[in-house]
Amino acid sequence: MAERSPEIAVVVPSHDRPLRLRWLLNALEEQTLPRDRFEVIVGHDSSGPETSELLASHPLAAAGILREVKLPPGTAPPGANRNAAWRTARSDTIVFTDDDCRPPPEWLEGAVEAARRRPGAIVQGAVRPDPEEDALLRAPHRHIQRVKPPTPYGEAASIIYPSAVLERHGGFDEQLYTGEDCDLMVRARRAGTPYLGDREWETFHAVVPMALPKYLWSLRRWKDMPALIRRYPELRSDFPLWVFWKPTHVWLPAAIAAALLERRNPLWALLAVPYLAWALPRHGFDPRGRLRAVVELPAQVAKDATEFGVLAYGAAKHRTFFL
Numbered sequence: 001m002a003e004r005s006p007e008i009a010v011v012v013p014s015h016d017r018p019l020r021l022r023w024l025l026n027a028l029e030e031q032t033l034p035r036d037r038f039e040v041i042v043g044h045d046s047s048g049p050e051t052s053e054l055l056a057s058h059p060l061a062a063a064g065i066l067r068e069v070k071l072p073p074g075t076a077p078p079g080a081n082r083n084a085a086w087r088t089a090r091s092d093t094i095v096f097t098d099d100d101c102r103p104p105p106e107w108l109e110g111a112v113e114a115a116r117r118r119p120g121a122i123v124q125g126a127v128r129p130d131p132e133e134d135a136l137l138r139a140p141h142r143h144i145q146r147v148k149p150p151t152p153y154g155e156a157a158s159i160i161y162p163s164a165v166l167e168r169h170g171g172f173d174e175q176l177y178t179g180e181d182c183d184l185m186v187r188a189r190r191a192g193t194p195y196l197g198d199r200e201w202e203t204f205h206a207v208v209p210m211a212l213p214k215y216l217w218s219l220r221r222w223k224d225m226p227a228l229i230r231r232y233p234e235l236r237s238d239f240p241l242w243v244f245w246k247p248t249h250v251w252l253p254a255a256i257a258a259a260l261l262e263r264r265n266p267l268w269a270l271l272a273v274p275y276l277a278w279a280l281p282r283h284g285f286d287p288r289g290r291l292r293a294v295v296e297l298p299a300q301v302a303k304d305a306t307e308f309g310v311l312a313y314g315a316a317k318h319r320t321f322f323l
Contacts (some may be wrong), residue, residue, distance in 0.1 A: 004036070005092075006037055006090060006091045007037045007038065007112055008033075008037070008038050008091050008112055009038070009039045009041060009086070009090065009091040009093065010028060010038060010039070010095055010108070011043070011085045011095070012040070012085070012097055012098065013076075013079075013082045013099065014043070014046065015046055015074075015081070015099075016048060017051075017099050018046070020099050021051065021054060024097070024100075024102055027102045027103050027104075027105075028103070029058075029059055029060055031105055031106075031108045032108070033112060038108055039066075039067075039089065039090060040065055041067055041086070041088055042055055042067075043068075043069040043070075043071065043080075043081035043082060043084040043085030044070060044071070044076075045070070045074055045075050045080075052070060055067075055068040067088070069084045069085050071084055076174075077177045078172075078177075078181075079173055079176060080172075080174040082156070082171070082172050083174060086161075086163070086166055087171070091163070092162060092163045093111075093115045093161075093162060094160070094161045094162075094166065095115075095158070095161075096156040096158075097156075098157045101127070101157055101206070102130055102132075102203070102204045102206070103203040104202070104204065107201070107203055110198075110201035111160055111201065113201075114160060114198045114201050118194065120165075120194065121193065121195065122154070122159065122161055122162075122193055122196070124147070124151065124154065124159045124160075124196070124198070125158035125202055125203060126158070126198070127145050127146060127157045127158055127204075127205050129145075129146065129204065130205060132204075133206065136207040139207075139210075140212075141210045141211065141212050141215040141299065142209045143215075143218070144205060144207050144208070145157055146205075148197075149198060150195055150197030153179070153181070153182040154181050154184065154185025154186070154195070155181055157205060158201070158202070158203040159181070168188075169187050169191070176227065176228070177224055178222055178223070178224045178225060179225060182232075183231065183232075186231075186234075212299055215303070219303070219310055223310050225314055226317070226320045227314065227317075227318040236322075239322075245307065245322070245323065246304070248278045248300075249323055252305065252308055254271040254274065254275060255271065255275035258271035279297065280300075
């Protein structure tokens with residue numbers, strides 16, 4: 001008798017995060033969906049041996065559910081890792097997630113049901129910070145992800161694609177280090193593929209505290225955002241004044257001007273008021289919360305200035321105005 005193909009394939013891109021990847025695999029091991037109904041494929045370009053050792057030794061591998069697709073170390077953006085993995089899938093339905101996510105036990109059952117209810121469509125699920133890491137949300141600098149689907153960006157932390165759609169459009173753009181998930185979703189939508197959201201189907205994303213220098217360095221990944229805007233001008237409607245990424249970016253030049261001019265005349269300081277209204281961290285209106293907001297303001301200015309600079313570089317590189 002021919003072996004039955006799994007109903008759904010979980011595809012995970014990874015790069016040198018073996019601990020987070022282990023937690024994801026452990027969560028997939030605990031899924032309520034029977035194991036003969038899904039497969040897991042990890043595409044990675046990790047530099048050390050830890051990821052391959054994990055993928056070879058994990059119980060899902062012994063069960064014949066998990067396999068790896070390894071690319072040369074350090075060569076692949078997320079889109080290349082995803083492409084290498086989904087192209088080996090046996091299922092006609094692919095669900096993408098990230099190596100720093102930890103799905104609840106019913107996640108895969110929800111994915112199968114979401115795909116069944118919306119055949120041929122792209123379906124994006126909800127993403128929220130991992131409830132087991134709520135305490136880390138107090139960290140002043142942290143990497144998190146929140147998705148209330150469907151978003152204009154097609155974030156791939158929890159999203160279903162029919163394999164036929166992936167094949168039709170050639171998968172993810174392997175030249176983009178940022179926005180490759182948005183790029184694929186927009187191409188598919190332009191061609192008529194429905195794009196829907198399912199807010200009841202959710203996964204959890206890691207909360208990762210970061211030192212400020214490391215956080216600022218990580219922002220360089222946004223340098224390709226202007227390239228995405230140039231390709232798909234319709235995305236501008238989702239941004240302030242169609243040319244700024246965030247409201248704080250709108251007012252940052254005025255705040256810088258205020259800092260430079262207020263010594264000549266204190267009234268110039270008023271130029272900074274709109275920026276401060278957007279940029280001050282919200283920690284409540286009690287004295288402690290207000291003091292914390294003031295203390296964290298310089299770091300917020302550094303974040304906005306770094307983002308602004310990275311986007312300015314990308315705007316010049318890709319010849320499109322987006323800050």
